[in-house]
Amino acid sequence: MRVRAVTIGWTVEWREGKIANAAEIARVPERIRDHFAQVGIELQTVRLATQPFPAVVAPEEVTTYARALCAAAEAAGYDYVSMGPAGPEQRAWASSIVPALVENETLFAAVSVTTDDDRVALPAVEAAGRVISELARRTAGGFGNLRFAALALCPPGIPFFPAAYHDGGEVALSVAWEVADEALAAVTGAQSLGEAERRLEDRLSQVAERLWAVVEALASLLGARPLGIDCSLAPYPDETRSVAAAFERLGLQPFGAPGTLAVAASITSVLQRLQVQRTGFCGLMLPVLEDARLGALAQAGQLQFSTLLVASAVCGVGLDVIPLPGETTAAQLSGLVLDVATLATRLKKPLLARLMPIPDLQPGEAVRFDFSFFAPAAVVPLAGATPQQWFTSEPGQNTGEDKL
Known part of the structure; x- marks a missing residue:
């Protein structure tokens, strides 16, 4: 078991073009790292998440704010910082995301494409597709899309980036664990799905209880609200830490x-039964570029887009770090975001779309990034076209008025 991230939720005070309360987060990462070193648990990253940036600055101030936020986070020792999402009606702020992410390589941001009454906001869906398309063109290899997602029904307090943002209250703490290796070991040798589920629950319950005790002690040390553990099953680019494996x-x-969906649902049910304080997605994650086995299947031409989308209905976080053809249009990207958002609103669950068009690459071509959290993969084919006129409606035009 490892900890992928400890995420600190913090409310920024912005005054006269400066962050006025940066001293509040000084030395926090150092104390967090010392704490995990003392208990013998590997900690990969310490992250900072703020309240949504439109609540802090005007659209024309976003790039200045992002620069100051990243500087403050770096000075304090954070690995990454999220400035949260632009809301579904905040298109002027959404337009400022691209230059902010292009300039600041440790910054994450998002667009929320669902409304407070759980409907899909089509103008926000269009804006998200446009941001993805622009980031693909303006960052090397399209890598900037690692740091952007379209969010559907994602609440504050998720420790995983780019979904993370703060609720605006007192300092909070959430934890993202990494236990794919524990899951792989637990299910190996199981003779039935029921046996695998029991073995997985037994093993992860032990790990969760140990980690939660560590998290509670850390929250007390920092004087922070412990929001919980995101018990999602997240992979690492190694076959021994692969969810697909x-x-x-x-x-x-x-x-x-056949049977993949049943296994996904079974694993997810275990994650959501763990008897610790939980936050975030608490689902099965199938990020193509982060899972060595999924990457290998993509290289072999055996990974279907439809499988990943359907799996989102019973498990994970949505469509995550999927390498797409460089010629993918903004309308196609918006169509994928729309599918994910529709699943989220129909099923009342948080999902995201983090899509990675790779410039100049065609379906099946190899994808490799010099990034420790990514495995070798290949571009996943995407067929068909999505009509751009779906997304040209006036602000406030939403789907989902009818109910199932």
Whole structure:
């Protein structure tokens, strides 16, 4: 077991073009790292998440604010910082995301594409697709899209980036664990789905209880609100820490074979039964570029886009770090965001779309980034066209008035 991230939620005070309360976050990362070193748990990153940036600055101030926020976070020792999402009606702020992310390589941001009454905001969907398309063109290899997502029904307090943002209250603390290796070991040798589920729950319950005790002690040390653990099953780009490999240990060959959805639902049910304070997604994560087995399947031409989307209905976070053809249009990207947002609103669950068009690459071509959290993969084919006119409606035009 490792900890992918400890995320500190913090309310920024912006006065006269400067961050006025940066002293509040000084030395916090150092204390967090010392705490985990003392208890013998590997900690990968310490992250900072603020309240949504439109609540802090006007659209024309966003790039200045982003620069100051990243400087303050770096000085304090944070690895990454999220300035939160622009809301579904805040298109002027959404337009400022691209230059802010292009300039600041440790910055994350998002656009929320759902309304407070759980409907899909089509103008926000269009804005998200446009941001993804622009980031693909303006960052090397399209890598900037690692740091942007379209959010659907995502609440504050999620420790995973780019979904993380703060509720605006007192300092808070949330934790994202990494236990794919524990899951892989637990299900290996199971003779049935029921046995695998029991073994997985037993093992992860032990790990969760140990980690929660550490988190509570850390929150007390920092004087922060402990929001909980995001118990999502997140992979790392190594076969021994692959979520897709856990499916195949149960006999599915390959991942995506009939029965994949049942396994996804079974694992997710275990994660959501763990008896610790939980926050965030608490689901199964299938990020193509972060999972060594998914990357290998993409290289072999055996990974279907539809499998990943359907799996979102019963498990994970949505469509995450999927390498797409460089020629993917903004309208196609908006269409994918719309599908994810529709699933989220129909099923009343948080999902995101983090899509990565790779400039100049075609379906099936190899994708490799010099980034420790990414595995080798290949561009996943995307067929068909989405009509741009779907997304040219006036602000306030939303889907979802009818209910299932």
